[in-house]
Amino acid sequence: MQLGLFDTLRSKPIRLPLAPHGSVLHAASDPDFTFRLPHPRMVWDRAAIEVHRHEDGMWMWSASLADSEGSSYRVGPKWGKFAETREDALFFAVEELEARIGKKAGSDAALILKWLNALKDNPEAFK
Template sequence: MTLQLDLFARQFTPAMREPVQPHGRVLQSAPDEMLSLAHPKMAWRWAEIELHQHVDGRWMWSTSFNTNGGGSGYRVGEKWGHFAASRDDALHYAIEEMREHLGRRHLQAEERKSVRLILEWLETLQ
């Protein structure tokens, strides 16, 4: 079997995962960057990625999504132990995380459209 490698693929620094701090801090102010996919008719968002630079220079991320049948999410902060060397690396790991969460869901009929749109939106962030 032949393995084809992409010569132009971006290389990412491994994510720096630290243990969750149960009483750790999350960001109380606005993050440095928030990317979101708005619901076309309602006031809430289908998906959101928060990126914020920690005081030590590393980048943190968080993901949130809400399909018509459920969702998941958390605020960006050092509490969660999600760190990356750069903003682009943090975005990459946030996208991976959201794809993983969405891939584990057992989709009800009413969720399929929103999940498809979220996955398409994630492709545009690459």
């Protein structure tokens, strides 16, 4: 991962071991913040990020992508992905999706990357 100029101002993500029987938010529970890039024809989103505050005060994130391979997961401590601030959690979720898209070509990948760049380091994202 290539660090940018302002990345040194961020705390590092806190990675705990995966807890196979750990918890995630239940379907009836909403995360504190959800960022979605809707799909124009399908019922699922092209990409989605969930950011939620854990009971210990740390922030967790999930990053979901609907492409030919598709990968989706619900935010929760099960995944061991924590950050000190909600802004850092969003940043790390964006980084995760960017890494998963990698160098994929196509209009969907370009659209998702454009959306991710708009979210990254955006102080207005949580308003």
